[in-house]
Amino acid sequence: MEFLANIINGMSLGSVYAIIALGYTMVYGIAKMLNFAHGDVIMVGAYICFCSMTYLGLPVIAGVVLSIIGCTVLGIVMERLAYKPLRNAPSLNVLITAIGVSYFLQNAALILMGSDPKSFSSIISLPALRLFDGALTISATAVITILVCVVIMVALTLFTTKTKMGKAMRACSEDRDAAQLMGINVNGTISMVFAIGSGLAAIAGVLMCSAYPTLMPTTGSMPGIKAFTAAVLGGIGSIPGAALGGILLGVIEILARAYISTQLADAVVFAVLIVMLLIRPAGLLGKPVNEKV
Amino acid sequence: MLSVYNINVWYGAIHTIKNISFEVNDGEIVALIGANGAGKSTTLKTLSGLLRSRTGSITFMGEDLMHMSAEKIVEHGLVHVPEGRRIFQQMTVEENLDMGAYTQPKETIAGNLERVYAQFPRLKERRRQIAGTLSGGEQQMLAMGRGLMANPKLLMLDEPSMGLAPILVEQIFDIIKGLHKDGTTILLVEQNAQMALSVATRAYVLETGRVTLAGTGEELLHNDDVRKAYLGG
Numbered sequence: 001m002e003f004l005a006n007i008i009n010g011m012s013l014g015s016v017y018a019i020i021a022l023g024y025t026m027v028y029g030i031a032k033m034l035n036f037a038h039g040d041v042i043m044v045g046a047y048i049c050f051c052s053m054t055y056l057g058l059p060v061i062a063g064v065v066l067s068i069i070g071c072t073v074l075g076i077v078m079e080r081l082a083y084k085p086l087r088n089a090p091s092l093n094v095l096i097t098a099i100g101v102s103y104f105l106q107n108a109a110l111i112l113m114g115s116d117p118k119s120f121s122s123i124i125s126l127p128a129l130r131l132f133d134g135a136l137t138i139s140a141t142a143v144i145t146i147l148v149c150v151v152i153m154v155a156l157t158l159f160t161t162k163t164k165m166g167k168a169m170r171a172c173s174e175d176r177d178a179a180q181l182m183g184i185n186v187n188g189t190i191s192m193v194f195a196i197g198s199g200l201a202a203i204a205g206v207l208m209c210s211a212y213p214t215l216m217p218t219t220g221s222m223p224g225i226k227a228f229t230a231a232v233l234g235g236i237g238s239i240p241g242a243a244l245g246g247i248l249l250g251v252i253e254i255l256a257r258a259y260i261s262t263q264l265a266d267a268v269v270f271a272v273l274i275v276m277l278l279i280r281p282a283g284l285l286g287k288p289v290n291e292k293v
Numbered sequence: 294m295l296s297v298y299n300i301n302v303w304y305g306a307i308h309t310i311k312n313i314s315f316e317v318n319d320g321e322i323v324a325l326i327g328a329n330g331a332g333k334s335t336t337l338k339t340l341s342g343l344l345r346s347r348t349g350s351i352t353f354m355g356e357d358l359m360h361m362s363a364e365k366i367v368e369h370g371l372v373h374v375p376e377g378r379r380i381f382q383q384m385t386v387e388e389n390l391d392m393g394a395y396t397q398p399k400e401t402i403a404g405n406l407e408r409v410y411a412q413f414p415r416l417k418e419r420r421r422q423i424a425g426t427l428s429g430g431e432q433q434m435l436a437m438g439r440g441l442m443a444n445p446k447l448l449m450l451d452e453p454s455m456g457l458a459p460i461l462v463e464q465i466f467d468i469i470k471g472l473h474k475d476g477t478t479i480l481l482v483e484q485n486a487q488m489a490l491s492v493a494t495r496a497y498v499l500e501t502g503r504v505t506l507a508g509t510g511e512e513l514l515h516n517d518d519v520r521k522a523y524l525g526g
Contacts, residue, residue, distance in 0.1 A: 164395070167384070167388055167391060167392060168392065168395060170383070170388075171392045174381045174383060174384070175381060178379035178380075179392070180342075180363045180364065181343070181363065181372075182393055182439070182443070183363075183367035183396035184364065184392070184395055185362075185364050
């Protein structure tokens, strides 16, 4: 029973990683850049939700909506100001800029909110599920996190395969110039992807802080790195890969914490990544591209 | 229909297009021929808005294209089928065609799709297949079909015969003639000068970024300089 509980908690943590990893992977797919500030968008999302509930006294749902809107706008602004001017610059320059944006967001949060941890009150106030006569207890937060991740995955899959904008997004990811020759507005599409990714980061931030209720300016960095690892594990650029990688990583982390050592959990997670990449360099679902000429 | 006057294009520090001027009239097939690096593809990229000229003018059906975005240029009916096909390898054949119709109103897409499938029955058979798995000839057909989905008034084809077996080259040129007969004006860039000149109404010879010769397809086919340089004597 304890094992089952660990698996479910792992899937819940993994769902958070998966939602963050989706943002990483979509942005990488279309802009061919690693947005290392993505983790900090999570933190901003959590702060927005925290402030609107604690200081403005708004209801939970309003806090969540404000947080999504705030992060979506942040994503668009971040892309426009920091990354768009570097669209044709070498990728190292973009990477360094992304790290700069990350520090900027963390320090802005430090100035605005202070360094003391805020205690985030869970947005989910439902009672825990008790199964098998109380032998297995699952928190409502865990269940809802997993459900939200499933809904997001289904919605994104439908979006990228069924809608015109979603298909245009895939076209831009594959070949930006060719997409432009189809009449697709490439800049607009990249902007949209940053908006979607950052909106998802807000959701991840709120869910994460509901499960682990300490909120600090650096709250986003570790989950950001883990989610990046998840995206690489699943195959960067692949949407199902991000989900699979995220959930796998969450389960491994929780199991390592429970059965190996709390301190070593992160080391185990990254060791798994290294071994995986040695066996499948393109990640679990990433496909090495064979082009026909 | 299309009038290009005195354009100059730089690729970074390299001056690739030098004072090129030419025209395409309604109903023509105009060929741009020349060796590798003569500036043929650069010219097409400038027309479709991927690159910009620093001087001169480009006018298409009365509209100035010099400052129009690449998306708007497609909407105006100037459609570019790029060199190397550049189909979306990981999308299905039909999704590729859908992308070709990106600027088109929803009502016209189904009709266009039928037309393209009638022209290329092979694509209809493989509509659900991932485009990257098609053969080279099929990929070229897909690239052309994708261009046709945008309802081109002027279709620009960049090296449609590149890398294809001789029998497929014949087939591609038959298709080009067919499109022309159905009323599409075509601007054709080719290294296969023989084939290009035999279908072209008029042609221009490009050499290191300049237009060095112009004439009807027939004239250039029998021009001594052209024969020596491009047709193997």
